[in-house]
Amino acid sequence: MATPLNEMNPQECEALAKDVRERYAELKAKNLNLDLTRGKPSSEQLDFSQDLLALPGTDNYRAKDGVDVRNYGGVDGIVDIRELWAELIGVDAENLIAGDASSLNIMFDLISFAFAFGTNDSPQPWSKEPGAKWLCPVPGYDRHFTITEQFGFEMVNVPMLADGPDMDVVEDLARDPNVKGMWCVPIFSNPTGVTYSRETAERLATMETGAPDFRIVWDNAYAVHAFTDELPENPNVIEIAAEKGNPNRFWYMSSTSKITHAGAGVAFFASSKENLDWYRSIAGVRGIGPNKENQLAHAALFGDAEGARALMRKHAGSLAPKFEAVIGILGERLGGYGVAEWTEPKGGYFISLDVVPGTATRVWELAKEAGINLTKAGSAFPHGTDPDNRNIRLAPSLPPLDEVTDAMDGVAICVLLAAIEHRIEHRGAQ
Structure with missing residues (x-):
């Protein structure tokens, strides 16, 4: 068992520093080019849905209610995919709209619409309310933060705990x-x-809010992305909020983006009838309906909700070994030194790594110099600023398993080297 770094005497620390610097030099000499930056599906995962490229088929162009998917119209999307997806995520199909591509597009639209016109509960457009703020659980999703940053919100950090914010x-x-x-x-x-x-x-559904038009963007992107058959409870927050007297609180998002082909998915927006009517009134001006052919293709690929679950089991088989490798290497290389903590998720696409406060940027720099690309330190915080400079997001989904292993061996060396440098620097300053 390794001795914690902060308990080592100066001689022990110098000996470890010499060893780790030698290992880092060997790492750089490998001339690696590895990428753990974004949570993209791997080529293997994309291949699981390759049949999409031949669907829905030349003679299959009508939804089950008779709608010709080749034509304009239908802002809500086709009933085939809406009913299937509603069953999969546990909401009422009447509360669900199917759109195009990524749910991020719809999230941007929702903020844009509220900013320009106000929501159905707003006394005025949000653009006319200087000092508007947005709550941001951290560490969180950088693209979420980019949207509210784009519109000038003051973003307020909220700590994440083991059961949520x-x-x-x-x-x-x-x-x-x-x-x-x-x-x-x-x-x-x-x-x-x-x-x-x-x-x-x-x-969240029950709490009192100062703003009558307070909205929670419930981005349930990973609801079915478990590494085992045990899916977490997925409460119907739309129903809960209605029961608690706040029916319009949630803007519920979902998509197929990391289930089928990430660049050609179907996005979903679920909410109260009043919220959906508001959205339709503006989205119907922006466009004349989504890509219904793609929606029919997805419905044909899945067949039903169980078909979607079967596909997710294939994804789990691809992803789980990579996450096990990351967690195993971190434990083997860094366990006992007291220089890092990391999450051990049961699903999703990311692992959150916390290193010695003040060293995350240095870890990122060391990794980059060694040919390992990591998401920039601080990316999981608004404006890219982690006040403690300690968090790094790891995304092991895209590379093959052997590259994930090589990258994480290197990351562990960088974490330990940055911690040693920090310890020596601060000891010298005392």
Whole structure:
């Protein structure tokens, strides 16, 4: 068992430093070119849905209610995919709209529409409310933060706990009428892998808010992305919020982006009837309906909700070994030194790595110099600024397993070297 770095005497620390520097020099000499930056599906995963390229077929162009998918119209999307997906994620199909591509597009639209016109509960457009704020659980999803940054919101960090965001903090902040909304990734959260508890979901649905048009973007991107057959509970927050007297609170997002072909998916928006009517009234001006052919192709590929679950079992078989490798290497290389902590998610696409405070940027730099590309330190925080400079998001999905192993061997060396440098520097300053 390794001795914790902060318990080593100067001679022990120098001996370890010499060894780790030699290992880092060997790492650089390998001239690696490895990438753990983004949670993209691998080529193997994309191949699972290759039949999409031949679907829905030249003679299959009608939805089950008779709609000709080749033509304009149908802002809600086709009933085939809406009913299938509603069953898969546990919502009412009447509360679900099927759109194009990524759910990120719809999230941007929702913020844009509210900013330009106000929501169905807004006294005025959000653009006319200076000082608007948005709650951001951290570490969180960088592309979420980029949207609210684009519109000039003041983004307020909320700590993530083992069962979701710190609800005492959320409930206190939400009383401010300038707080307009909150980002959430409730199952296998990006990047921590945390799943919100039912209690957290119910508190979010129930809490008092200062703004009458407060919205929670419930980005349930990983609801069915478990590494085993044991899926987490996925409460119907739309139903819960309605029961608690806040029917319009949730903008619920989902998509096929990391289930079929990431660049040609189907996005879903679920919410209350009033919210959906508001969305339709503006989205119907923006466009004349989604790509219904692609929706019919997806419905044909899945067949039914169980077909989608069967496909997810293939994804689990591809992803689980990579995540096991990352967690195993971190434990083997860094366990006992007291220089890092990491999450061990049961699904999703990311692992959150916390290193010695003040060293995350140095770890990123060392890795880059050694040919290992990591998501930039601080990316999981608004404006890319981690106040403790300690968090790094790991995304092992894209590379083959042997490359994941090589990359993580290198990352472990970089984490330990940065920690040693930090220890020597601060000891010398004392």
